[in-house]
Structure formats: C-alpha cells, structure tokens
Amino acid sequence: MASSATLPSQMKAWTYAEYGKSSDVLKLGSDVAVPQLNDDQVLVKVVAAGINPVDIKRMHGLIKAADSPLPIVPGYDVAGVVVKVGSQVKKFKEGDEVYGDINEKALDHPKQFGTIAEYTAVEERLLAFKPKNLSFIEAAGLPLAIETANEGLERSQFSAGKSILVLGGAGGVGTMIIQLAKQVYGASKVAATSSTGKLDLLKSLGADLPIDYTKENYEGLPEKFDVVYDTVGECERAVKAVKEGGHVVTIEVTVPVVPPAVLFVLTSNGAVLEKLNPFLESGKVKPMIDPKGVFPFSQTREAFAYLETGRVIGKVVIHL
Template sequence: MASIVSTPSKIKAWTYTEYGKSAEVLKLKSDVKVPQVKEDQVLIKVVAAALNPVDFKRMVGLFKASDPPLPVVAGYDVAGIVVKVGSKANKFKEGDEVYGNVNEFALDHPKQHGSLAEYTVVEEKLLALKPKNLSFAEAAGIPLAIETAYEGLERVGFKAGETILVLGGAGGVGTLVIQLAKQVYGASKVAATSSTAKLELLKSLGADVAIDYTKVKIEDLPEKFDVVYDAVGNSEEAVKAVKAVKEGGRVVTIYGEVTPPAILFFVTSKGSILEKLNPFLESGKVKPLIDPKGTFPFSQTLEAFSHLQTGRAIGKVVIYPIP
C-alpha cells in the first residue's frame, strides 16, 4: 500500500464529542488521526465536501441508537483524490479523482470518520470517478442527493410517460428529482413546489409547472399525479402529498412520519448508481446546483451549517477548498 503522497499522521477535521446544535458542539480539531485503510477501502485526500440535513440531525442526537461512538467527524459527501489503495481494492488507482457518499447506509451505523476532514477512507464500492466536466466542488454536492433522488424514483417504480409532483423542488434532493424524472426517466409532466423567489429556478431545471407553496395549497390542486416525491420530509407535507396523488398512485418521502399509501425510505449508497448517472452529468443533461452563496471554505463550516439549517438553501451547501 504505497502512497503517492506522504500522508500526515494527524489532520484537521470537524468533530463533535457530544450531541447538540452544530454551532455549539462542532469543533475544528487539528490532531485527528488519519483512519486506517481497510483492504476494500481507499484513502482520499478530500478536496471538497457537501453538507446534508442528516449531518445536523445526527449531531443533535436524533439517531443515537445506530450512531458510532463519539467523537464523530461529520460529513457524508466527498470529492477528492485517491492517495492510497487497500490490498483488495482494484477499482481505482492512486491519483484518480473520485466522488461519493462515504456511508453505505445513511443512518444504520454510519462511519465515525466522515468527509469533513483533510483525509477520509471510503469503501471503493461507494465511489465513482468524478465526471470530467465537473469541478470538485460541483461533484461533492451530488452523491447523497442524487442517490436519494434516484432510489426514491426506483422505489415507486417511476416510468416514462408518468406525471410527478416534487415537494421541495429547490432543495438538494428536489433539484435532482426534477432533473432525473425529466432527463433519465422520461416523465410526461414534472410539477414542483417552492417559495415565490425560486419558481424560475424550478423551470430552468425542467419543471413544466412551478407551484408557489406560499400561495397554493397542494391538497387543492385540480390535477392529481401518478407519483408525488416529498423531498421536504415533514409530517405536514406528507399528509398533503397523499392528497395530490391519483387513485392507485404512489407517494415517497425521505424523512418523517408517513401517511399511507406513502412509503418512507433511507438511502443506500452505491458507486454503481453514480456510474450509471455519470453520462447524464457529463452530457450536461443533469446539472449539480451549488447554493448561490457559493462555496464555504473549510474554516467557515459552522457558517455553512447555519445557512443550511435556515431551510432556505438552494441546491447544495458545499465546503471548498479543504486544505
């Protein structure tokens, strides 16, 4: 396991040693050990990482029962460069530019050492080569959101010619559900909800109908849809979602309580999903969306979490560069 660079023994990483709000418990440590590379893993020099709501939900202790022991290095999404390869890993070589979600299961015993660090280790099966046309920052914002978007559409058997309503169309997952439904699955109509200021964005992503949820009640829409994808995930939205679906239609939600016939799922990360969708990213048919505030440098990760937690972020909140 020779390495193309000499890896430091101690690195900087955003770590929490107790549960609580990110602003209070997340600290930048400079003496974190580089995790050992197991035989099926690669060591990545992290160039960019993205934040996800699951990060701060874990931090406040919502999923303690299946969490690893503290301290935890936060972060799921990563884009970076392979610097060391495990003895049985043969998919990537040193120097490869890769991206992925470091946790195979979002909530079932995720890693103690996540992506908000200078280096992280990841099973090679969770990674794919970074699309050549995307920057590290753009690539970092894709994995967890696109895997969630794709898996939700698969779970409800979405197919060409069907109609779909996306609740929360301007968020990290919602922006990708719109694009996948249209570009990958061949939806006949995509409707999506957002606040007033984001309606034009929804149309630019491919939504045929952009609905202002501050003015229109979802349950009062005259048209019903084959599938409703609730990318917001609060119980109030989930109840509304069921009222917007055709008889015999399907509803999928990513978080919170569900009202039948809606189904709830937690994403399973797979590099094979990223590989399958890479051609759509490389052709520009599916585009990553970084929040208009731009990227946040590694030192401003707390500010980035603060912005994400307002619930007003558009697309993905990305940490870049990571020195």
C-alpha cells in the same frame, strides 16, 4: 500530493464530542488520526465535501441509538483524490479523482470519521470516477442528493410517460428529482413546489408546473399525479395529490408516514453514480450549488449555520 509512502498520521478535521447545535459543538482539531484502511477501502484526500440535512439531524442527536461513537467527524459527501488503496481494491488507483457518499446506510451506524477532514476512508463500491466536466466543488454537492432522488424514483416505479409532483423542488434532493425525472426517466409532466422567489429556478430545471406553496394548496389541484415525491415532510398532504393506484415516497424521517406513502432511507452505491455520470458529463443533469453556499474549510461552522436556515437552494459545499 502526498504519495502513500509519505502520508501523515494526523490531520485537520472538524469534530463534535457531544450532540447539539453546530455553533456549540463543532470544533476544529489538527491532531485527528488519519483513518486506517480496510482491505476494500481507499483513502481519499478530500478536496471538497457537501453537507446535508442528515448531518444536522445526526449532530442534534436524532439518530443517537444507531450512531457511531463520539467524537464524530461529520460529512457524507466527498470529492477528492485517491492517495492509498486497500489490498482488495480493483477499480481505483492512486491519483484517481473520485466522488461519492461514504455512508452506505445513512442512518444505520454512519462512519465515525466523515468527510469534513483532510482525509477520509471509504469502501471502493461507494465511489465513482468524478465526471470530467465538473469541478470538485460541483461533484461534492451531488452524491447523497442525486442517489436519494434516483432511489425514490426507482422505488415509486417511475417511468417514461408518467407525471410527478415534487414537494420541495428547490432543495438539494428536489433539484435532482426534477432533473432526473425529466432527463433520465422521461416524465410526461413534472410539477414542483417552492416559495415565490424560487419558481423560475424550478422552471429552469425542467418543471412544467411550478407551484408556489405560499399561495396554492397543491393537494387541492384538480390534477392528480402518478408519483408524489415528498422531500419536506408533508406526507399527510402528499397522499391527497396522488392518483388512484399511484405511488408516494417520502424521505422525511421525523414525521409520521401516512399510507399509501412509503418512507425510505438512502442506500449509497457508487454504481448509481456511474450510471448517471453520462447525464452529468453531457450537461443534461447539472449540479445545483447555492450561490452563497460555498465555504472554505475554516468556515465549516458558518456553512452549517447557513444550512440550518432551511433557505438553501440546492447544496452547501465546503472546500479544503
């Protein structure tokens, strides 16, 4: 492991200098400058990086107006080892194993230099210690998804004894919502939608009522739910499945929001990961990595192509 005295000035990183499809625009560079640290940041030697649908939306230019300047190193999620700390950093030291989502605001000027690189710089407050029982690959698949799941549950005032319907239960965020609703928040009932082949997965995560969206209209069920959490952009249908006075939250920014649904965009926070770490370390909440979703750094283009299929179960992770 390079100590801070011997850190290189350049690194390998995947970048894009124009917006477009990952297969067209992603390039591997070996002479990208290692990010400079601010006083409140640590430099992380990346061991693994999770990729998310937001990376694709960003690469396609959908948040152009609020993006950082090109060229961009993609990637929000990181798991790795601290190799240098800024002068105001109190919690972490060189050698600590950490994980987190490096962009505090997902769609408001995310960092120009993300996590699909040998090194990334990130504010101390956005990181947590990596759960001891998880590999770097498992940890890298968690931050954005588990923090998004948690923030939506908080915003919908979810609490013990309430029921929830999760739209898109087999995705990165959906797999986390089911587990958190059940294991952390004490849901009375968890319903979740997926395609036919993923219903057993939903059950294994704790869903009491797996719904095959290819065969059933969930909004037509006689039963209504205290909370509906839409991860797939079906707001118009979601609001028909909620109880009177219940809450609907959505994370899909590309479709219109229908009242009473509320759209939110994640604010990343390492304290949330610290709060959830005991549930991860006890095995009550488990990372969900797609069986075909682990790719070496050299195959980053293939990793994005797989994510772009829309058929991923849980998360796709790149390891260095």
